[in-house]
Amino acid sequence: MNVAIMGFGVVGSGVAEVIASNADHIAKHSRVELRLSHILDIRDFPDSAFAQYMTKDVNDILSDDDTRIVVETMGGVEPAFTFVSACLKKGKHVVSSNKELVAKKGDVLLNLARENNVNFLFEAAVGGGIPIIRPLSLCLAANRVQQIAGILNGTTNFILSKMITDNMDFAAALRLAQEKGYAEKDPTADVEGIDACRKICILASLASGKHVFPDGIYTEGISALTAQDVRDAAKFGCVIKLIARATRLDDARWCLTVSPALVPQDHMLAGVSGVFNACLVRGDMVGDVLMYGQGAGKLATASAVVADVIDCAQHADASKVFGWGEADPAMLADPMTVETKLFVRAETADKAADTAKLNAAWPDCTFADSEDGELVFITPMQPEGALRDTLASFGFADMSVIRVF
Amino acid sequence: MNVAIMGFGVVGSGVAEVIASNADHIAKHSRVELRLSHILDIRDFPDSAFAQYMTKDVNDILSDDDTRIVVETMGGVEPAFTFVSACLKKGKHVVSSNKELVAKKGDVLLNLARENNVNFLFEAAVGGGIPIIRPLSLCLAANRVQQIAGILNGTTNFILSKMITDNMDFAAALRLAQEKGYAEKDPTADVEGIDACRKICILASLASGKHVFPDGIYTEGISALTAQDVRDAAKFGCVIKLIARATRLDDARWCLTVSPALVPQDHMLAGVSGVFNACLVRGDMVGDVLMYGQGAGKLATASAVVADVIDCAQHADASKVFGWGEADPAMLADPMTVETKLFVRAETADKAADTAKLNAAWPDCTFADSEDGELVFITPMQPEGALRDTLASFGFADMSVIRVF
Numbered sequence: 001m002n003v004a005i006m007g008f009g010v011v012g013s014g015v016a017e018v019i020a021s022n023a024d025h026i027a028k029h030s031r032v033e034l035r036l037s038h039i040l041d042i043r044d045f046p047d048s049a050f051a052q053y054m055t056k057d058v059n060d061i062l063s064d065d066d067t068r069i070v071v072e073t074m075g076g077v078e079p080a081f082t083f084v085s086a087c088l089k090k091g092k093h094v095v096s097s098n099k100e101l102v103a104k105k106g107d108v109l110l111n112l113a114r115e116n117n118v119n120f121l122f123e124a125a126v127g128g129g130i131p132i133i134r135p136l137s138l139c140l141a142a143n144r145v146q147q148i149a150g151i152l153n154g155t156t157n158f159i160l161s162k163m164i165t166d167n168m169d170f171a172a173a174l175r176l177a178q179e180k181g182y183a184e185k186d187p188t189a190d191v192e193g194i195d196a197c198r199k200i201c202i203l204a205s206l207a208s209g210k211h212v213f214p215d216g217i218y219t220e221g222i223s224a225l226t227a228q229d230v231r232d233a234a235k236f237g238c239v240i241k242l243i244a245r246a247t248r249l250d251d252a253r254w255c256l257t258v259s260p261a262l263v264p265q266d267h268m269l270a271g272v273s274g275v276f277n278a279c280l281v282r283g284d285m286v287g288d289v290l291m292y293g294q295g296a297g298k299l300a301t302a303s304a305v306v307a308d309v310i311d312c313a314q315h316a317d318a319s320k321v322f323g324w325g326e327a328d329p330a331m332l333a334d335p336m337t338v339e340t341k342l343f344v345r346a347e348t349a350d351k352a353a354d355t356a357k358l359n360a361a362w363p364d365c366t367f368a369d370s371e372d373g374e375l376v377f378i379t380p381m382q383p384e385g386a387l388r389d390t391l392a393s394f395g396f397a398d399m400s401v402i403r404v405f
Numbered sequence: 406m407n408v409a410i411m412g413f414g415v416v417g418s419g420v421a422e423v424i425a426s427n428a429d430h431i432a433k434h435s436r437v438e439l440r441l442s443h444i445l446d447i448r449d450f451p452d453s454a455f456a457q458y459m460t461k462d463v464n465d466i467l468s469d470d471d472t473r474i475v476v477e478t479m480g481g482v483e484p485a486f487t488f489v490s491a492c493l494k495k496g497k498h499v500v501s502s503n504k505e506l507v508a509k510k511g512d513v514l515l516n517l518a519r520e521n522n523v524n525f526l527f528e529a530a531v532g533g534g535i536p537i538i539r540p541l542s543l544c545l546a547a548n549r550v551q552q553i554a555g556i557l558n559g560t561t562n563f564i565l566s567k568m569i570t571d572n573m574d575f576a577a578a579l580r581l582a583q584e585k586g587y588a589e590k591d592p593t594a595d596v597e598g599i600d601a602c603r604k605i606c607i608l609a610s611l612a613s614g615k616h617v618f619p620d621g622i623y624t625e626g627i628s629a630l631t632a633q634d635v636r637d638a639a640k641f642g643c644v645i646k647l648i649a650r651a652t653r654l655d656d657a658r659w660c661l662t663v664s665p666a667l668v669p670q671d672h673m674l675a676g677v678s679g680v681f682n683a684c685l686v687r688g689d690m691v692g693d694v695l696m697y698g699q700g701a702g703k704l705a706t707a708s709a710v711v712a713d714v715i716d717c718a719q720h721a722d723a724s725k726v727f728g729w730g731e732a733d734p735a736m737l738a739d740p741m742t743v744e745t746k747l748f749v750r751a752e753t754a755d756k757a758a759d760t761a762k763l764n765a766a767w768p769d770c771t772f773a774d775s776e777d778g779e780l781v782f783i784t785p786m787q788p789e790g791a792l793r794d795t796l797a798s799f800g801f802a803d804m805s806v807i808r809v810f
Contacts (some may be wrong), residue, residue: 021690022548022590025549028614029614030546032471032726074761129688129692130691131536131545133541133542134543134544135539136540138712138715139536139709140536140712142427142432142709142711142712142714143708209433209434266676266699271673271676283708283710284426285426285534285705285711286534286704286705286708288698289534289696289698289699291534291540291693291694291695292694293693295694300546300690303690303691304544304547305543306547306690310547311543311546315720321436321437343778377487379424
């Protein structure tokens with residue numbers, strides 16, 4: 001079965017390598033023979049072992065009827081969207097690792113795939129090599145998914161791990177991540193939670209059956225976190241993680257948030273350190289299930305792409321029942337209406353008076369030891385908007401507020 | 406799509422419940438309509454909500470051409486094997502949660518399924534509701550699997566967790582497990598590692614492509630472990646877990662063992678407590694991936710069965726590329742030839758002299774503080790047989806030996 005790759009960056013070149021290294025193994029175990037046919041990229045790679053496959057013209061792929069499977073590892077919405085659409089319309093299966101494309105255009109592309117009786121698969125778009133999409137869509141198909149909560153961005157998890165274990169501040173941990181190649185020069189998409197938001201939108205779309213767009217999802221990154229936040233969280237037996245979360249409410253609406261959150265140290269998600277990712281799924285029948293592993297990396301991500309390619313090749317003549325339908329904006333709840341606890345560090349001019357005020361407002365507020373001039377506490381469980389209004393009414397000069405998981 | 410259930414025990418009745426509770430959700434999300442047609446059991450259930458489906462005659466299922474999918478939740482090899490074979494020959498898809506059947510007869514049944522262009526699926530046979538079989542066979546299909554290591558038995562993990570956190574001895578922890586319904590009256594299959602052995606054989610069969618039979622696999626349970634073993638393991642920063650492990654050696658043979666093992670406290674498997682299960686898979690491309698969740702339980706296990714049923718219903722006219730071929734006994738390596746470290750607690754009449762002997766034999770032997778009359782140490786990494794021979798030569802009056810993971 002001939003396979004073309006669009007985009008010869010980190011993941012795309014990894015896909016070529018995985019196919020080259022493991023084609024024999026795949027032929028034996030999965031009974032499909034994968035052969036590269038074309039690699040599309042605007043750049044030149046004269047010294048690459050795959051130079052013979054290179055093309056700059058997408059029409060070489062589109063017009064090749066022997067190429068039934070196309071891998072899209074270009075990233076970004078355009079021209080990926082145009083190219084993927086054209087492939088699907090030509091009756092080619094498409095496998096993508098492009099979370100931005102899936103999060104923003106998944107409904108359109110899944111529909112195009114169905115119309116043309118082919119598959120649009122994207123296991124690698126969430127959690128790199130970790131099996132998440134397929135377990136969620138297939139293995140948990142008998143469950144009503146009640147919650148998905150994940151550490152879905154390795155860059156931020158590395159930074160937070162360094163802040164937790166080595167007591168680094170955010171800037172130093174970010175510099176280290178950049179030195180190690182875990183963070184990009186412009187780290188915005190990672191550290192501000194944008195990447196994690198795209199991923200939780202994809203998972204929420206799968207779980208709810210309706211497209212959830214990243215625009216408008218509450219997204220808070222980790223760039224404002226301080227080493228002091230991390231130390232004070234430890235006083236409550238917690239670590240701070242960037243949690244992307246989708247919760248199905250009792251009224252069947254969904255609440256999505258991406259934000260730092262306090263996670264108890266003995267929780268499975270607290271043990272996920274460094275560049276690793278994990279995704280916790282709660283089903284009404286199965287309870288909690290967690291998938292864990294390397295959330296990024298050239299070969300790990302590429303191996304998830306190739307697994308989708310194998311799936312397409314094994315069932316080349318049938319479109320799988322997979323994906324979701326159109327968005328329904330009424331399905332999304334405002335996180336400010338949903339109950340949570342908040343962890344607060346607040347500057348106080350009069351600690352005793354402010355403690356009394358807090359206790360009066362919230363008799364079950366819990367305090368940690370704190371230095372003079374500072375209050376550290378966890379609020380009771382209430383709708384977040386109400387908690388924040390009450391907090392604002394205390395008039396603290398400065399305050400850092402983090403959700404409790 | 407009509408579904409019959411053979412065996413109305415814990416899991417079988419759970420399957421009926423999951424279909425009854427979530428049929429609407431399944432129809433909407435997975436686009437298949439599941440309807441119960443027959444439930445086979447030799448017992449009477451006059452008060453069951455599903456009494457109308459009951460039959461004692463397997464021919465009611467075999468002769469019903471409208472029943473295309475049969476669930477086998479009887480347990481044991483016979484009559485399950487005869488009934489499942491008959492269903493497959495009749496062109497019915499079969500979904501089983503029966504690890505003994507799959508471990509002992511998987512090769513025959515998978516072959517029968519292929520011959521009859523139907524599926525024989527068994528996601529629930531390993532790890533209850535945790536997605537393991539499908540991630541291993543599909544999501545990691547582009548990988549050469551190098552190792553599988555799992556906590557695959559919830560009963561023993563509950564007992565060990567109680568020994569670790571509550572300092573219980575084995576007998577007390579087993580009694581508690583029985584009181585809570587986590588252990589059976591005759592706990593042999595669980596505590597002696599037989600259940601975990603069947604499961605790792607299934608996973609090794611999938612990963613190697615060749616049937617691995619449980620007979621002859623090194624299988625050591627937890628009944629000989631003492632509270633002192635657990636306390637001494639902690640001195641090395643480790644907990645003791647019952648680890649079922651399949652390792653691909655450099656010569657492409659496989660080494661399988663089921664035994665207690667010391668796991669470092671910061672390892673993901675160490676954090677798996679109570680009745681939870683976890684399975685770690687190492688692929689040559691993806692690195693380490695871990696799946697975690699409830700390894701047993703009526704509805705959790707049933708939800709995995711129903712996921713397989715949905716898969717069969719969605720692709721009712723095609724046989725999936727799935728499973729493994731005939732066994733190849735030459736593929737299995739003797740664990741005694743494979744390198745490991747051993748944790749040892751030994752009775753000593755002359756601690757100084759024995760310490761000197763150990764240091765002479767193994768300069769990189771590491772010792773923990775121990776009481777008079779006792780030595781606690783970890784050997785260097787060597788083939789296990791050689792380590793055990795050397796240990797025997799020291800002539801300790803009594804000794805407990807545990808593998809180091």
